[in-house]
Amino acid sequence: MTRKGMMLAVLVLAGCTAFGPQMVARLGSDPVLSGGRYDSGGGLTVAADIREAQGRVLLCGVWAQSHQQSVLTKGKAVDVMGTGAVFLDGAALARGLVFMREVPPARDYGGQEAGCVLTERVWKAGYATAAPVIRLPRQVVHVEGDLGHFVVTFRQTGPGAGEPKAVQ
Numbered sequence: 001m002t003r004k005g006m007m008l009a010v011l012v013l014a015g016c017t018a019f020g021p022q023m024v025a026r027l028g029s030d031p032v033l034s035g036g037r038y039d040s041g042g043g044l045t046v047a048a049d050i051r052e053a054q055g056r057v058l059l060c061g062v063w064a065q066s067h068q069q070s071v072l073t074k075g076k077a078v079d080v081m082g083t084g085a086v087f088l089d090g091a092a093l094a095r096g097l098v099f100m101r102e103v104p105p106a107r108d109y110g111g112q113e114a115g116c117v118l119t120e121r122v123w124k125a126g127y128a129t130a131a132p133v134i135r136l137p138r139q140v141v142h143v144e145g146d147l148g149h150f151v152v153t154f155r156q157t158g159p160g161a162g163e164p165k166a167v168q
Contacts, residue, residue: 022099022117025051025060029110034134035063036080036156038141042069043160044077046097046134047109048086052123059086059093059132060116061100062109064161072152076141077102080154087133093119097134105161 028049037043048061065077084097094117101115136156144150 040070042066045159045161060114
């Protein structure tokens, strides 16, 4: 019950963030990267950048998950993204990153077609060189057994989706 309550609280908080219309744009050539790994193997990479649109900050991003990971973490990436946030100048720019598009793991995420949201933040000239900060909180994504003998945790450690799948 506690887990369901926590997820409901996360969804409610994510719904409180003021976003403008969702859009699609290509990431710049050097997006900010972050992500993390699951205890059981595999992980996520998140790439994001910002730009000016209509006098406000447009936040764009993509995410990728490992091709090889535990069956216990399959489908958990969306939950992790839902708890994530992007900060700019120390203040939250967006909470709940489910607007971002999922893409296959890549060596370079620049130029990827990304999901974007027009935030309420007014664009400042200094933002042109500012780097947003991606935060994905540590969280338990799976508990096995009544007593929780086996727990899988996600931790933010940096890009964790790994290499692209080899083409044969």
